[in-house]
Amino acid sequence: MVQTRLETVLACPHCGTALQSKDAGTAALKGELLEGELVCEKHHTFPVKDGIAAFCVPLKNKYEEEIFGQFYLQTHYRDWIAKAASKDQLATFDLPGFFTRGDSSYYTDLFTIFGGVLSKASTVVDLGCSVGRLTFECARHAGQVIGIDPSQLHIRHARDILRTKELHVTLGQSQNAYAGEKTLTLHIPVMIPTRNVEFFVGDDASLPFADASIDMIISSAVIDRVLDAEVFIRHCSRILKPHGHILLTAPFNWQEIFTPPEKWLGKGGYGTPNGSPEKALDALMKCHGYRRIRAQNIPWQTHCDQRYFFMWSIYAALFQKI
Numbered sequence: 036m037v038q039t040r041l042e043t044v045l046a047c048p049h050c051g052t053a054l055q056s057k058d059a060g061t062a063a064l065k066g067e068l069l070e071g072e073l074v075c076e077k078h079h080t081f082p083v084k085d086g087i088a089a090f091c092v093p094l095k096n097k098y099e100e101e102i103f104g105q106f107y108l109q110t111h112y113r114d115w116i117a118k119a120a121s122k123d124q125l126a127t128f129d130l131p132g133f134f135t136r137g138d139s140s141y142y143t144d145l146f147t148i149f150g151g152v153l154s155k156a157s158t159v160v161d162l163g164c165s166v167g168r169l170t171f172e173c174a175r176h177a178g179q180v181i182g183i184d185p186s187q188l189h190i191r192h193a194r195d196i197l198r199t200k201e202l203h204v205t206l207g208q209s210q211n212a213y214a215g216e217k218t219l220t221l222h223i224p225v226m227i228p229t230r231n232v233e234f235f236v237g238d239d240a241s242l243p244f245a246d247a248s249i250d251m252i253i254s255s256a257v258i259d260r261v262l263d264a265e266v267f268i269r270h271c272s273r274i275l276k277p278h279g280h281i282l283l284t285a286p287f288n289w290q291e292i293f294t295p296p297e298k299w300l301g302k303g304g305y306g307t308p309n310g311s312p313e314k315a316l317d318a319l320m321k322c323h324g325y326r327r328i329r330a331q332n333i334p335w336q337t338h339c340d341q342r343y344f345f346m347w348s349i350y351a352a353l354f355q356k357i
């Protein structure tokens with residue numbers, strides 16, 4: 036659903052004028068737009084299909100593959116799956132013990148860093164939200180949260196959770212579970228609020244918000260997946276209010292298919308110090324008028340098989356716009 040009450044915060048990414056729902060007239064009645072378009076005062080239009088508004092053309096990369104979508108659902112909602120599945124189900128479908136090992140979740144641990152600056156009045160953007168776990172977590176503490184990702188598939192999964200109030204996840208697909216011939220689809224009731232959540236297809240270059248309109252941006256493991264981290268920060272800065280906050284996290288797992296090597300933080304990109312990507316990110320943020328409030332390394336279990344268990348150490352830093 037594109038909630039029509041969101042129209043007050045939405046603005047055209049091209050010209051900054053207000054966006055309004057355009058359909059057969061039902062949006063105004065139902066308070067949401069399911070099919071139609073959002074149109075600005077200068078007639079830029081953005082399609083809305085099955086309740087999802089698209090502000091950029093979806094990328095054609097691995098994030099559009101269903102097996103990868105399942106991998107993300109299993110990684111984001113690992114702790115929910117562990118609680119919801121029976122012992123027998125886990126014994127069959129979790130041979131490597133991905134869901135049952137460890138009891139914390141990266142997505143809840145992140146709150147130790149930024150939860151304190153959120154309030155019920157905050158409007159938050161989760162940029163690069165994927166299948167939406169952090170977006171939903173944030174909804175417990177914020178006024179309105181908007182998850183944005185260029186992957187249509189991931190946004191479709193996130194919206195399905197929002198719409199059905201259930202997580203539908205298929206074990207037996209993706210590298211996190213026994214990948215035999217059988218699969219098992221679990222329907223898990225959503226354990227967090229959803230009424231103040233919205234998802235869009237978009238990216239940092241197509242943020243549909245007015246200048247200085249957003250209280251906080253959270254962006255987990257995205258800065259090392261964009262073409263240019265500095266351009267990304269500039270786009271975030273445009274929509275962030277003065278004294279607004281931005282949470283950036285990264286494993287600094289740079290890959291040439293996403294980011295050209297001369298832009299890798301920690302390798303001299305943007306004239307920042309060579310060696311430590313954490314210091315390079317801090318230096319880049321300082322250049323753009325931010326002070327770092329706190330930073331921490333947080334463990335993140337993403338996948339495993341019977342012989343190895345993959346645990347990242349994610350650098351998570353909270354910055355404030357001065």
Ligand SMILES: C[S@@+](CC[C@H](N)C(=O)[O-])C[C@H]1O[C@@H](n2cnc3c(N)ncnc32)[C@H](O)[C@@H]1O
Pocket residue numbers: 098111162163164165166169183184185186189237238239240254255256257260261262
């Ligand atoms: C490594 S995943 C992290 C997903 C999620 N935030 C998490 O913490 O699990 C990177 C995500 O960034 C998204 N992404 C890639 N380029 C982006 C851009 N320019 N703007 C916003 N998101 C982007 C991808 O589609 C993908 O969902």
Ligand SMILES: [Zn+2]
Pocket residue numbers: 047048049050051052075076077078079
């Ligand atoms: Zn416009």
